[in-house]
Each structure stands twice: as C-alpha cells, then as structure tokens.
Amino acid sequence: MVKFERFQLSNGLKVIFHKDTSTPMAVVNVLYDIGARDESEEKTGFAHLFEHLMFGGSVNIPDFDTELQKAGGENNAFTSNDITNYYDVLPANNLDTALWLESDRMLSLAFTEKSLEVQRSVVIEEFKQRYLNQPYGDVWLQLRPLAYKKHPYKWATIGKEISHIENATMEDVREFFKKYYCPSNAILCIAGNFELDFIKERVNYWFSDIASGKKPARIIASEPKQLEFRELELERNVPASAFYYAFKMAERKHPDYYIADILSDSLSREKSSLLYLKLKKEKPFVSEIVAYITGSIDEGLFIISGKLNDGISFEDFDNALWEVLNEVCLNPIEEKELNSLKIKMQTARAFQEQGILNRSMNLCYFELLGDANGINEEHLIYEQISCDHIQSYANELFQKTNCSLLKIKAQQA
Amino acid sequence: MIKRKNAPSLKAIEKINFISPVKIQLGEHTPFFWMKEVPNETARLDFIFHAGTTRGSNLISSLVAGLLFSGTDKKTSTDIHNELDDLGAFFDVGLGHESVLVSFYALKKNILAVFKIFEDALEHVNFPQNEINELITDRKQKLKINSEKVGFLAQREFQKNLFHGTNYARQTELEDYDTVRREEIIEYFSKNYKNGLRKVVLVGALEEVQVTEIAEKSKKWCLHEKPLFENNFNNNKGIFQLKKKDAVQSAVRIGKTLFNKNHPDFLGFSILNTILGDYFGSRLMKNIREDKGYTYGISSTEAELAKSGYFMIGTEVGSAQKDLAIQEIKNEIELLQKDLVPDEELELVRNYLLGQLLKSADGPYAMTDLFLSVDAYELDFSFYESYIQKVKNIDAEELRALAVKYLAWDSMTIVIAG
Numbered sequence: 001m002v003k004f005e006r007f008q009l010s011n012g013l014k015v016i017f018h019k020d021t022s023t024p025m026a027v028v029n030v031l032y033d034i035g036a037r038d039e040s041e042e043k044t045g046f047a048h049l050f051e052h053l054m055f056g057g058s059v060n061i062p063d064f065d066t067e068l069q070k071a072g073g074e075n076n077a078f079t080s081n082d083i084t085n086y087y088d089v090l091p092a093n094n095l096d097t098a099l100w101l102e103s104d105r106m107l108s109l110a111f112t113e114k115s116l117e118v119q120r121s122v123v124i125e126e127f128k129q130r131y132l133n134q135p136y137g138d139v140w141l142q143l144r145p146l147a148y149k150k151h152p153y154k155w156a157t158i159g160k161e162i163s164h165i166e167n168a169t170m171e172d173v174r175e176f177f178k179k180y181y182c183p184s185n186a187i188l189c190i191a192g193n194f195e196l197d198f199i200k201e202r203v204n205y206w207f208s209d210i211a212s213g214k215k216p217a218r219i220i221a222s223e224p225k226q227l228e229f230r231e232l233e234l235e236r237n238v239p240a241s242a243f244y245y246a247f248k249m250a251e252r253k254h255p256d257y258y259i260a261d262i263l264s265d266s267l268s269r270e271k272s273s274l275l276y277l278k279l280k281k282e283k284p285f286v287s288e289i290v291a292y293i294t295g296s297i298d299e300g301l302f303i304i305s306g307k308l309n310d311g312i313s314f315e316d317f318d319n320a321l322w323e324v325l326n327e328v329c330l331n332p333i334e335e336k337e338l339n340s341l342k343i344k345m346q347t348a349r350a351f352q353e354q355g356i357l358n359r360s361m362n363l364c365y366f367e368l369l370g371d372a373n374g375i376n377e378e379h380l381i382y383e384q385i386s387c388d389h390i391q392s393y394a395n396e397l398f399q400k401t402n403c404s405l406l407k408i409k410a411q412q413a
Numbered sequence: 414m415i416k417r418k419n420a421p422s423l424k425a426i427e428k429i430n431f432i433s434p435v436k437i438q439l440g441e442h443t444p445f446f447w448m449k450e451v452p453n454e455t456a457r458l459d460f461i462f463h464a465g466t467t468r469g470s471n472l473i474s475s476l477v478a479g480l481l482f483s484g485t486d487k488k489t490s491t492d493i494h495n496e497l498d499d500l501g502a503f504f505d506v507g508l509g510h511e512s513v514l515v516s517f518y519a520l521k522k523n524i525l526a527v528f529k530i531f532e533d534a535l536e537h538v539n540f541p542q543n544e545i546n547e548l549i550t551d552r553k554q555k556l557k558i559n560s561e562k563v564g565f566l567a568q569r570e571f572q573k574n575l576f577h578g579t580n581y582a583r584q585t586e587l588e589d590y591d592t593v594r595r596e597e598i599i600e601y602f603s604k605n606y607k608n609g610l611r612k613v614v615l616v617g618a619l620e621e622v623q624v625t626e627i628a629e630k631s632k633k634w635c636l637h638e639k640p641l642f643e644n645n646f647n648n649n650k651g652i653f654q655l656k657k658k659d660a661v662q663s664a665v666r667i668g669k670t671l672f673n674k675n676h677p678d679f680l681g682f683s684i685l686n687t688i689l690g691d692y693f694g695s696r697l698m699k700n701i702r703e704d705k706g707y708t709y710g711i712s713s714t715e716a717e718l719a720k721s722g723y724f725m726i727g728t729e730v731g732s733a734q735k736d737l738a739i740q741e742i743k744n745e746i747e748l749l750q751k752d753l754v755p756d757e758e759l760e761l762v763r764n765y766l767l768g769q770l771l772k773s774a775d776g777p778y779a780m781t782d783l784f785l786s787v788d789a790y791e792l793d794f795s796f797y798e799s800y801i802q803k804v805k806n807i808d809a810e811e812l813r814a815l816a817v818k819y820l821a822w823d824s825m826t827i828v829i830a831g
Contacts, residue, residue: 022452024427024429025772025775059417065694066694066761067420069692069764069765070423070760070764071764072426072765072767072768072769073765074692074693074765074769074772091426091771093424093426093427094423094424094768100417100421103417104417117706118703118704118705119706120706121705121707122702122706122708122709124731125706125707125708125709128731129709130709132661133562133563133660133661133729134561134562135558135561135562205415206415209415238558238561239557240557271491271494272491272494272495280547281547284547287550287551287554288551307554309550310554339499340498340499340501343499343500343501344501345501346501347455347502347519347520347523348503350454350455350520354455
C-alpha cells in the first residue's frame with residue numbers, strides 16, 4: 001500500500017505528497033502532460049528536444065544541474081509519446097533546493113541561441129547513436145508509420161526526421177514552453193520523511209505565484225480501425241533477419257489493456273512460453289522471440305518480435321507463428337500458468353515499490369490517468385483476470401487484419 | 414516577495430549509519446552475508462562463484478554460465494524455468510573476468526524453495542547437447558549483431574590492449590564456436606563451480622532456520638583454496654583504430670590500468686575522476702556535450718579488479734568530430750594537470766559526492782551492495798569513513814598532483830572504432 005496525500009494550488013498545480021520515514025533522501029518528481037503525441041506533424045521531436053532545453057537555465061538560475069549537485073542531488077528526465085517527466089533525488093534536508101529549481105523552470109526558461117544550438121546537436125547525436133548507428137536501430141522509425149496512419153504515435157519521440165530538429169527555431173521553442181509548461185498542465189510529487197503541513201507550506205511558497213496558464217486542449221487525430229493486414233519488408237546490412245508483428249491493442253484505461261499485458265507475459269515466459277517451445281525448441285525457426293506491449297495511453301501495440309535463424313525464410317516462420325497464435329486463440333491457458341504469471345507480477349511489483357523514485361513517478365502517472373490511487377488498485381484488476389478473459393481477448397487481438405508486419409531482411413545472411 | 418535569485422541555504426549531510434550484514438562462515442574461504450533488516454516482503458539471494466572468464470577459455474566459461482539451468486536427468490530446462498516461474502522468481506547470471514554472479518529475486522516466503530530448485534539444478538546439471546547447440550547458435554548470432562556496434566568493437570579492442578599478455582585480454586571470436594566440445598563444458602563446470610563458491614549474499618527478513626538451511630546446503634560448493642588473481646597489468650600505449658564502414662558515429666575509449674580500493678591513491682583519484690567525467694556536471698560533459706554538442710554522452714570510470722583496476726573514458730561521437738573530441742579530452746586532462754581546480758567546483762563536487770554516498774546507503778539492498786563493494790577488497794565500512802574525510806579534506810594541489818601522476822596522455826590506450 002502506497003500512502004499519499006493530495007492537494008491542489010489555486011493556480012491548478014496538482015501536488016501529491018508521499019511520506020516515507022525510512023529514507024534520508026527526498027524525491028521531487030514533476031510530470032508535464034505533454035508528449036510526442038501532442039506535436040504537429042511538421043514539427044516532430046519537439047517534446048524531447050524541449051526536455052533537453054529544460055536544463056539550459058531558467059529565468060533566475062543560470063545552471064540547473066550545478067545547483068542541484070551543490071545540494072548533493074542528481075536528476076534526470078525522460079520523454080515518451082505521452083508525457084515528459086523530470087525528477088530530482090537529493091538529501092532530504094536540502095529539499096528546498098529542488099523546489100526552488102523546479103519552480104523556477106516552471107516559471108520561465110532563459111533560452112539562449114547557444115543552448116538551443118548545442119542541444120540541437122546533442123539530440124542529433126542521440127538520434128545517430130540510438131537509431132542510425134545500431135543494427136535494427138531504425139525499426140521503430142519504420143514500424144510506427146506502418147501501424148498508425150493518423151494518430152501521432154506514427155512518429156517516435158526522437159522525431160520523424162532529423163530536419164525537424166535541425167530547423168527548430170527560438171520562436172518555436174518559446175511557444176512550446178508557453179503552451180505546455182504551466183502549473184495547470186503539471187503534476188508534482190514530493191516523497192520523503194516530511195510532514196504534510198511542511199510540504200504544503202514549502203510548495204505554496206515556491207509554486208503559488210506562478211501564473212496558472214491554460215491547460216491546453218488535446219486534439220489528437222484518432223486512429224481509424226485497422227481493416228487490412230499491412231506489411232513492409234526492408235533490406236538492411238545486418239547479420240540476421242528480424243520480424244516485428246504489431247497488433248493494435250486496447251488503450252491504457254481500458255480493462256482489456258490488463259489482459260493484453262498478462263497475455264504478453266504469458267507469451268514471453270523465458271524458455272517455457274508457447275512461442276518459445278514451438279518456434280525455437282521444437283523447430284528452430286528463431287534465435288529469439290519475445291512479446292510485449294508498448295503501454296501507451298492511447299491505443300497501443302502488442303508486439304511479437306525476434307530474429308530468424310540462418311536459412312529460415314520469413315514465409316516458413318510466418319506460417320508457423322500463425323499456427324501458434326491460432327492455438328493460443330483456441331485453447332485457454334491453464335489456471336496454473338495464470339497463477340504463476342500473477343505471482344510473478346506481484347513479485348515484480350514488490351521490488352519496484354521499494355524505491356521512492358519509482359513510487360513518486362508512478363503516483364504522478366496514475367494521477368495523470370485519473371487517480372493516483374491507481375497505484376494501489378491496479379493489482380486488483382490483474383487478480384480478477386481469468387483464463388477465459390485471456391482467450392477471448394487473444395481472439396480479438398490475433399487477427400491478420402489487426403496486424404502490421406515489419407520484416408528486416410538481412411543482406412549479410 | 415520570493416527571493417528566487419538566491420539559492421536556499423544548504424545543509425550538510427548528517428551522519429550516515431552503515432549497517433553491516435551478519436556474517437556466517439561457510440568454509441575457510443567462503444563467507445555467507447545476511448542482511449536481515451528489510452522492511453518489506455522482498456528478498457535477494459546471490460551466489461558468487463570463482464568461475465570468471467580468466468579461469469579457462471573465455472568461450473567455455475561463458476557457455477557454462479549460460480547453461481547452469483540447462484537441465485538434469487530428471488528435469489528439462491523448461492521444467493526448471495517453470496518451477497522458478499511458479500514461485501514468481503526472477504534470476505540473473507552475470508559473468509565477469511574474475512567471477513560469476515547468480516542472483517535470485519523473489520518474495521522472502523519463496524526464497525528457500527527457489528534455493529532448492531537452484532541446488533538441484535546445479536548439483537545435477539547434465540548439459541544436454543541440444544541445449545549447448547541452441548546456446549551456441551544464439552550466441553553466434555548475438556556476436557555477429559554486436560560486431561555491428563562501434564561501442565562493442567571499441568570495448569573489445571580496448572580490453573585487448575588494456576590487459577594484453579594476460580587471460581583478461583582474451584576475446585571470443587566467431588570461429589571459436591565451431592570447436593566447442595561438451596566435455597570441456599562439463600570439465601569447466603566441475604573444476605570451477607562444484608568447489609568454486611566464493612560468497613553467498615542474502616538480503617531479506619527470512620526466518621533464521623531458513624537461512625541456516627540455505628547456508629548448510631551451500632557448504633558443499635565451498636572453495637578449497639584461496640583464490641589468486643592477476644595483478645600485473647601493463648596496458649599497450651598509443652592509438653588503435655578500427656574501421657567500420659558507413660558508421661555515422663565513432664566509439665572512443667581512452668584509459669589505462671590502475672588500482673583498486675586497496676591503493677592509497679584510490680580515494681583521491683576517485684574524486685579527480687568525478688571532476689573529470691563521472692557526473693553530469695563533469696568537465697568532459699560540460700565541454701564535449703554541453704558546450705560543443707559533439708556527443709549525447711561522455712563519461713569516465715574508475716573500475717576495479719580483485720588485485721588491480723583501470724581507468725577509462727568512453728563516448729560515442731559524430732564521426733566527423735572524433736578528432737576534435739579527442740583533442741578536447743586531452744585538453745581537459747591537461748587542464749587538470751596544469752591548473753588548480755577552483756574552490757567553487759571542488760565544493761560542489763564535495764557536496765555532490767556526499768549526497769551520492771547517502772543515496773548509495775539508502776535501503777537494505779543499497780547498503781548490502783555498498784558493503785560488498787568494500788568486502789571484495791578485504792575492507793570494511795571504515796573505508797567509507799575515510800572516504801568522507803577525504804572528500805571533505807582533499808585540496809586542489811593534491812588533485813593536480815594526482816592528475817600529473819596518473820593521467821599522462823602518453824600512458825593511455827586510445828581506441829577509436831568507426
């Protein structure tokens with residue numbers, strides 16, 4: 001049970017306080033309700049570029065990192081297709097430093113041409129390091145637009161192409177900040193060994209004079225129902241051919257989301273899933289095969305991906321995979337396996353909940369989804385899932401017309 | 414009016430309370446450490462074997478580590494994995510130069526049962542040929558894929574030159590896989606695992622009687638002799654270039670063999686290393702990322718071996734900027750050798766390091782790992798008391814002298830892949 005208190009400032013900032021008496025550290029986590037899905041198609045990669053700029057100095061503080069490091073702390077941030085999340089971890093008795101820093105950059109940034117120019121280069125190097133200079137690195141740049149035709153999940157957080165980042169102007173950046181970085185679009189969580197009254201007083205002190213801003217309306221093109229099988233084959237200079245089957249699945253808040261999550265766990269069990277037994281153990285079609293979900297807030301993807309063994313054709317593998325998926329659709333998984341999956345989830349949860357940083361991030365994320373208490377309720381949803389639920393959802397999911405297939409053909413093989 | 418221009422006043426770190434795990438001696442050379450103060454249901458159980466890559470062939474050691482759960486006469490690999498799954502357990506096998514670490518994560522109520530599965534799997538492992546073949550196929554493919562990554566290529570070349578002339582330098586090549594024999598695997602296992610247990614670590618609020626059972630049953634694997642490790646390394650100096658066609662970035666590794674926590678200069682050097690490249694505000698990050706934008710990230714590390722250690726700077730930079738980046742790295746090192754670190758920067762690093770130490774001691778798992786990272790060098794928590802004193806008292810002259818003594822550019826192995 002993760003206990004927490006909630007309050008809201010008059011400028012709209014939502015605040016969660018999580019008391020933990022066992023730690024000498026404090027966490028300040030700020031979630032902004034802005035992700036790559038909020039970008040326009042002509043200016044992709046902005047949410048992420050912006051995350052970099054948030055460290056380039058704010059209106060009263062030239063260097064964010066330096067001040068936090070002086071206080072013995074460290075910080076980082078990440079951007080997804082849905083959110084941008086910043087966190088600071090520091091000794092609890094220096095909490096005020098983190099509040100000072102986070103409130104100042106929520107108040108206003110001090111953009112300079114130089115910091116924009118440098119961070120553009122840094123992000124371009126990140127683009128190269130992660131997406132261009134790795135075998136299979138560009139897979140998600142290819143798979144997203146295959147699976148999504150309208151919804152902005154069709155581009156990756158790094159952006160659709162480097163030129164969008166190269167062409168970002170000061171004007172663009174200022175506008176982006178004004179629109180998305182305001183108290184009414186943020187959720188703050190503070191965790192550590194404090195009293196609620198103290199937290200209320202300090203948060204009020206640092207954040208209450210920041211202008212509320214207007215929570216931006218989210219107008220996102222919804223993805224039309226997929227009605228046809230899609231396929232893209234690309235040749236790449238890689239040693240092994242790889243496959244990515246992407247099935248459209250339920251959005252984050254839908255009950256089916258949880259069923260899909262368990263189903264992906266079932267198909268990914270190391271050395272014992274049906275995929276592994278049939279496609280690797282019985283007949284060595286693949287060297288590796290995994291199933292996972294993207295976990296996005298809007299309609300997500302259920303992925304089955306892996307690499308073919310030498311000499312195996314995509315066609316042979318494809319037939320064998322659909323046979324296995326049909327089996328999954330026809331025969332419910334056994335009660336025993338379902339229980340084992342649930343115990344594994346409980347164990348993973350118990351480990352994740354140990355750190356206050358994880359708890360703080362999750363509290364903010366669940367609050368964004370509607371209620372921070374989701375952190376304590378989610379396992380109840382999982383517990384109610386039955387073998388029949390899974391079978392029935394598998395039938396809905398594993399339809400050829402619900403699938404987009406990306407094949408990376410190895411030139412070296 | 415809020416005074417936003419001025420930073421809130423900073424408070425010093427209060428005392429850090431170090432808590433040592435309980436020690437149970439399993440054999441002359443094998444301790445069992447138990448951290449029992451865990452305020453939740455989780456537990457971790459580690460087994461450290463004297464079975465790292467330097468104990469024999471690189472490839473064989475790595476295959477054995479990958480086949481520890483490959484099956485017995487009575488159970489297949491799938492059976493064993495199913496049994497662990499049914500207990501909600503996760504496990505991880507890590508292979509290093511000097512040891513193999515097998516870690517299990519589970520709820521504390523299941524740890525004893527997890528141990529029994531492991532005990533049976535390890536005692537009776539029979540290395541089925543089909544499991545060996547499957548692993549070899551997978552590993553060959555992984556090696557081919559990794560060989561497409563400049564970071565991987567640079568790291569291998571760096572290790573070869575860093576440790577040249579010793580077992581630590583060896584790397585597995587693709588053709589090595591073609592000559593693997595099952596007998597070698599069985600022999601390596603018998604030699605290095607059956608009587609190769611160097612340490613057991615348990616974190617979790619278990620019942621005493623369960624802990625005793627795990628300890629008693631682990632005794633049969635204890636090491637008979639005190640393990641010996643290489644301490645005489647002398648890295649190849651100079652520049653080593655690997656060409657990789659079409660690479661848009663180059664991986665750079667720069668470093669040399671050095672020392673571990675037992676060396677009197679370790680503490681001072683670790684502070685110098687932080688200033689140079691071991692935190693986000695380091696000189697290398699400030700210059701090469703935050704000023705020039707040549708890279709997404711650059712860092713330096715001080716890594717340790719049982720009787721030695723090494724220093725390494727690593728980055729991936731745009732191919733067109735690699736020479737400029739290396740020049741800037743050299744400049745930053747020379748600045749540390751020439752000029753005194755300014756008071757303000759040194760003060761920041763002192764505060765940062767003490768804050769990070771507090772974080773490293775936060776919670777039973779972190780505390781255990783902090784303990785293990787001194788126990789590995791036959792030290793105890795008093796090491797961190799000396800560390801705190803060193804962080805508080807080191808001055809700029811000492812840092813400059815350390816930079817002169819240990820960071821001479823012509824003592825470095827420099828690898829560029831891309």
